[in-house]
Amino acid sequence: MKEEYIIKQLNSLKNIEPGADYAASSKLKLLYETPQKPRRVFLLSQSLSTTLSIGLAIVLFVFIGLGSASNIFRNPLSPTFTGVNQELTSEAGKLSDTIDIHLEEVRYLTDVTTNPLVRANIQNVEENNSTDEEIDDLLDEAFNL
Amino acid sequence: MVEGEQNLVKQAKKGDSEAFGLLYEHYLPKIYRFILIKVGHKEQAEDITHLTFLRAWENVSRYQYRGYSFSSWLYRIARNAVIDHYRKNTVQISIEDVSPEALGIDNSLIESIDTKIKWEELFGAIQTLKDVEQDVLIMRFVEDLTHQEVAEAVDKTEGAVKVIQHRALKKLKENLK
Known part of the structure; x- marks a missing residue:
């Protein structure tokens, strides 16, 4: 077939x-x-x-x-200070973080009238004044460069 | 291919039932024939054909021409529907089942007893082939698809389709001796 x-x-x-x-x-x-x-x-x-x-x-x-x-x-410093010492710059960066933490604490502390726990914390904040002075010194140094 | 097929497919993809209806009317005889010759039973062929077009209608929005023509896409769905049918049902076809009367073929088409016998033998011989061999022979010589269209439908290369066609015809020749 x-x-x-x-x-x-x-x-x-x-x-x-x-x-x-x-x-x-x-x-x-x-x-x-x-x-x-x-x-x-x-x-x-x-x-x-x-x-x-x-x-x-x-x-x-x-x-x-x-x-x-x-x-x-x-970080207003980082784009403008091109010749700044690297070590100083990183320390300033760390300090800006510390400033942020303190700012947060300040906001927390403004709630003094309503929160009794906040009042208890005020004492802790006042004991850390030495750190604030250090910050001031370093900032002065940075601005004077 | 139906006239303005691309446009009809585009409309059907948007949910235009009239457009899909025109595609249905064009492809129904081809798909029905393809399935009938493979399963050898009229009622089963009608059910599987309906299922094929149902799946096509439900999924037409997803159809994209990525190298498959619309007809090849339909044949693919039909092949898968037949495979699913065989998985769910153990089908045993006897020679009586593939008589033209059992298949619902109009007697007016059977011009003589000689033709009737030949059709019965032919159907029986086709049933002995492998699925892909049946598919290739039906698509090529009953539905006049090109080698490329058949290749798209059975997911093989054109070269493979030609080889399958040659082997299938040889087997049919031996079975019909």
Whole structure:
């Protein structure tokens, strides 16, 4: 039996068609009775997740931006004193951190009238005056350069 | 390919049921034939065909032309639906099951007893081939797909498809002797 003959036989199967009733009822069920929700939910969830991703990215950039800006304001010396002794610069940086801690304590201490615990802490703050003097000396030294 | 197919697919992706309906009408006979020849049972073929188009309709929004034409994408879904059907059901097909009457083939198409016998033999012989061999022969010689379209549908290279086609025809020739 030749291959061409077999191919011809296969070609003849093209005449097979689905029943008209089946085709009509299947189409009806498919397009008009199948719930649309899964597709819409997919599209909706896609748009929601895209919106959330963009929103999170924007918030992140804002935080990075704010962080950079606050860093510049906290360390005014670093962009202007290019010839400053490296050791002095790092010590000034450490001291600025200490200043921040003290500022936090000051904010805490302003709440003296309502919080009895704050009053107890005032004594501790006053005992650390020696550190403040050291800070003043180093700052004077830095400004005089 | 149906006229304006790209546009219809684009509309269907947006949820246009009329557009998908036109695609359905064009591809239903092809997909149905493909599945009927593979499973050899009319009711099962109708169920699997419906399932194929249901999956296509539910996932059309995700379809993107990444080297697969829309028809190849449909045939892929059909192949997977047939595989799932075989996994769930142990199917044993006897020669009576693949008679044109059992397959629901219109008697007017069977011009003579000779043709009827040939179709029964042909169906029986096709059933003895491997799945991918059946797929290639049906897509190439019943549905007139190109080697490239068949390759996309069965996830093989064009070269592999040609080799499979050659082997399948050789086996059919031996089975029909």
